[in-house]
Amino acid sequence: MENITEMLKGVLEGCVLEIISRGETYGYEITQHLRDLGFTDVVEGTVYTITIRLEKNNLVNIEKKKSTVGPPRKFYTLTEAGREQLDLFWEKWGFVTNKLEELKTKEMKRR
Amino acid sequence: MENITEMLKGVLEGCVLEIISRGETYGYEITQHLRDLGFTDVVEGTVYTITIRLEKNNLVNIEKKKSTVGPPRKFYTLTEAGREQLDLFWEKWGFVTNKLEELKTKEMKRR
DNA sequence: ACTGGTATATAGTATTACAGAGTAGATGCA
DNA sequence: TGCATCTACTCTGTAATACTATATACCAGT
Numbered sequence: 001m002e003n004i005t006e007m008l009k010g011v012l013e014g015c016v017l018e019i020i021s022r023g024e025t026y027g028y029e030i031t032q033h034l035r036d037l038g039f040t041d042v043v044e045g046t047v048y049t050i051t052i053r054l055e056k057n058n059l060v061n062i063e064k065k066k067s068t069v070g071p072p073r074k075f076y077t078l079t080e081a082g083r084e085q086l087d088l089f090w091e092k093w094g095f096v097t098n099k100l101e102e103l104k105t106k107e108m109k110r111r
Numbered sequence: 112m113e114n115i116t117e118m119l120k121g122v123l124e125g126c127v128l129e130i131i132s133r134g135e136t137y138g139y140e141i142t143q144h145l146r147d148l149g150f151t152d153v154v155e156g157t158v159y160t161i162t163i164r165l166e167k168n169n170l171v172n173i174e175k176k177k178s179t180v181g182p183p184r185k186f187y188t189l190t191e192a193g194r195e196q197l198d199l200f201w202e203k204w205g206f207v208t209n210k211l212e213e214l215k216t217k218e219m220k221r222r
Numbered sequence: 223a224c225t226g227g228t229a230t231a232t233a234g235t236a237t238t239a240c241a242g243a244g245t246a247g248a249t250g251c252a
Numbered sequence: 253t254g255c256a257t258c259t260a261c262t263c264t265g266t267a268a269t270a271c272t273a274t275a276t277a278c279c280a281g282t
Contacts (some may be wrong), residue, residue, distance in 0.1 A: 001206045006121025006237065009269050011207065016213055017198045028229050048231065052207045053269090070228035071278040093215065095112045096122065098206055099259055103129055104201065117268065120238050139260045157239055159262065165239090181259035182247045 001038070001050060008039070014089035015039075016050050016076065021086055026073040027051050053078060059085050112149070119150070125200035126150075127161050128189065131171060132197055137184040138162050162187060170196050 011068050012034075019025060027047050034042045051074075054060045059082035063075045079084065123145075130136060130144050138158050145153045162185075165171045171191035172185045189197065 001203060002123065004121075004203050004207060005270060007203055007207050009238080010115070010117025010121040012270075015211070015214055026229080031229095037214055038206070041271090043271070044229075045232080045272075045274095048229095049270075052113070052231090067228075067278085069279065071230070071276090073229070092115050092118055093211065094114060095149070096115060096118050100122070100126070103126055103148055116239060120269075123239070124256075137260080152240085152260095154240070154242095156241075156263085160239075163262090178246060178247080178259075182245090182261065184260070187241095 003040050004039075005041075008042075011093070012039075012042070012046065013053070014086065014093065016047065017059065017082060017086040017089060020076050021056075021078050021083065024063075024075045024077050027076050028073070054082065057081075057085075075100070116152075123150075123153070123157065123161070124161050124164070125197065125204065127158065127165070128170065128193060128197040128200060131165075131187050132189050132194065135174075135186045135188050137182070137186050158186075164194065168192075168196075 015034060015037075016030055019030050028044060030051070031042060031044050031047045033098075034047070051060070054076070055062065058080055060076040061079055062075075065075055066074050067073050125150075127141055130141050136137060136144075139155060141162070142153060142155050142158045145158070162171070165187070166173065170190055171187040172190055174184050176186055176189075178184050
C-alpha cells in the first residue's frame with residue numbers, strides 16, 4: 001500500500017508497543033514484524049526513533065544481549081507504564097475507528 | 112477522547128473530503144460536523160488549513176455565497192480528483208484497519 | 223580481503239494538527 | 253448609537269512524528 005505515512009502517525013508507536021508486549025524483542029526484529037504485517041515501507045530508522053522515544057518515556061525496559069549473527073541486540077520489554085500506554089492506545093484506536101465507521105456509513109445530519 | 116491528535120493525522124483530511132462529498136458545505140460547518148461526530152477538539156484553524164490544502168491540490172471547487180447571518184461563506188464541492196482522492200483514502204484506511212485488527216488479534220509469528 | 227546479512231545510531235526534512243489570535247459581517251438589545 | 257454575540261474566514265507559529273539518507277559495527281562464508 002502506497003503513501004500511508006501520514007495515516008501511520010500515532011499508530012506505529014502503538015504497534016511497536018503491541019509487538020513488544022508479545023515478548024521480549026529488539027529493534028531490527030520489530031521492523032521485520034511490521035514489514036511482515038504489511039507495512040512494507042517501514043525502515044529501521046523509523047523504528048529506532050520510536051524505541052528511543054519509548055525508552056525516554058520509561059515505557060520499556062532494556063537488556064543488551066550478545067548475538068551470534070551480528071552486533072549486540074537491545075531487547076525491550078514493557079514496563080507497567082508501557083502496558084498502560086498500550087491499553088490506552090487500543091482505546092483511542094477503537095474510538096477513532098468507530099467514528100470513522102460512523103462517518104462512512106451513516107447519513108449526514110443536515111443543519 | 113483525549114490526545115488523539117497524532118492519530119488524526121492523515122485521517123482528518125479524509126473526513127473532510129467525505130463530509131464535502133455528502134453535499135456542498137463550508138469550513139465552519141465542516142468543523143461543526145466533525146465536532147458532532149465526536150472529534151470535539153477540532154478547531155476552525157485546523158479545518159481551514161485542510162481546506163486550503165484541498166484547494167491547492169485541486170481536490171475541491173469553490174463558490175462564495177453571501178450569508179444572512181454573518182460574513183460570506185466559501186462553499187466546497189469535490190472535483191473529480193477529489194472524489195478519486197476520497198476513494199483512495201477509504202482504501203488506505205481499510206488497509207490500515209485490517210492490519211491493526213490482525214496485529215491485535217492474531218498470534219505473533221516467532222522468528 | 224570482500225561481500226552480505228544483521229543491528230544500532232543520528233542528522234536533517236516534510237507533513238500535519240493544533241494553539242492562539244485577528245478580522246469581519248450580521249443581528250439584537252439597551 | 254454602542255456593545256455583545258454569533259457566525260465565518262484567515263493567518264502565524266509550534267510540536268509531534270515518520271521518513272530519507274547515511275554512518276558505524278559485528279559476524280560468517282567465500
